[in-house]
Amino acid sequence: MINLNRLAMFVAVVECGSFTAAADTLGTTKAVVSFNVRQLEEELSVALLTRSTRRLALTEAGERFFQDCAQLLRQAEMAVEQVRSGHSTFSGSLRVTASVDYGNLVVAPALAEFARLHPALRVSYQASSAHADLIAERLDVAIRVGPLEDSRHRANPIGHFKLAIVASSSLLMATGTPASLQAMAALPWLANRSGQTTQWSLLDPEGKPHTIRVRNVAHADTASALLAFVLAGCGVAALPDWLLDEHIKSGRLHILMPEYALPGTEVFAVYPDTRHVSAKVRGFIDHLRDSVARGS
Missing domain, CATH: 3.40.190.10 (Periplasmic binding protein-like II)
Structure with missing residues (x-):
């Protein structure tokens, strides 16, 4: 059976861009990450990464495998969240992205407050003018301003501004x-x-x-x-x-x-259309909506 920890290390290497950065993110050593990714390739009998002194790159098989692994890990995290959803505190990771200006002025302060209220939760915030791929980048929530274009995801209204x-x-x-x-x-x-x-x-x-x-x-x-x-x-x-x-x-x-x-311009919280929406995602969306309402 494939070791899920090895899948997580492989995904971290791809997302972070190096074994060293992945090790820092995971709180382990570069040698441990390198060994586990190498073992994963041996177990699969497939090269997932091409390595050089300057950079890492995914092979064609590695690209497909990365997408599947990212989704599998998300589903595993959500399964854990479902079990814990009856508790008053949230845990695990919450990855949020938003446009630069609205995100930095409105979303980031609300996310910081949410993190303070739930210290067991590890939050990650990404500001970008481009619309991120939620699945490929393993993002939980995107806050988007204006008309929605992507119908593959669910969307909840957050508020509006003038x-x-x-x-x-x-x-x-x-x-x-x-x-x-x-x-x-x-x-x-x-x-x-x-x-x-x-x-x-x-x-x-x-x-x-x-x-x-x-x-x-x-x-x-x-x-x-x-x-x-x-x-x-x-x-x-x-x-x-x-x-x-x-x-x-x-x-x-x-x-x-x-x-x-x-x-007026509408603001939406967009998240992957999965069978179960994690409690932390629902909790943050509600928290952001209340924060926007207080500020309006």
């Missing part, structure tokens, strides 16, 4: 505060690289939609980078409310045409 069109005091001193949608559209705009939209739809106080076309003068791939451009007076941008409070209160930024509203 976008506001903002400009700096210095820009408005140079251009004047726009008194109409057309005047606002004529200002230099900044765009999120993932959207690069040149058209915005806003609702007036009666709920009637109005569309404006804008000219983008710069792009950035995160909301915090766009905020830096706005603060420098480079242009106006539509930014999330959770990023703006401090700057609005200080007077460095101003909301333009506040009587017109942009559509």
Whole structure:
């Protein structure tokens, strides 16, 4: 019978990129990890990794085996969680990913609080602008902002936030505060690289939609980078409310045409569609939803 510990060591080597890093993660020695991976290859009569002085790489068989092992280990962890689900504390590991800005400002603090409440739980947080492969990277939960594209996973709503069109005091001193949608559209705009939209739809106080076309003068791939451009007076941008409070209160930024509203943006917790959802995943999703509700 294949030793599950050897499977876990093999997966750790792939995820960490080296035997040394895997040993550090697992709390053992490089020699132990190397021996067990070598034994696993001998038992399977298949080379899983190609080794050189500079890097490790998966063989074709190793790539397929890694995907299966990662899923098998996840299922084993979930089986343990199901047995322990009646207890008030969570244990094992919880791996969470989120977009850079929303993750660092909203998700990471909530995850830190959740970890403090459950000290037996080992948490891991990964901020990324790209959508991670939950199965391949053995992630438990992804917090995603905006419309969902991946139907292979389950999704629970976490909350929503609003976008506001903002400009700096210095820009408005140079251009004047726009008194109409057309005047606002004529200002230099900044765009999120993932959207690069040149058209915005806003609702007036009666709920009637109005569309404006804008000219983008710069792009950035995160909301915090766009905020830096706005603060420098480079242009106006539509930014999330959770990023703006401090700057609005200080007077460095101003909301333009506040009587017109942009559509809200939904936030979801996405997790693998498995037969049993672990108690720690359900617990964290509930905790994050409560944290977002308290902050709204």
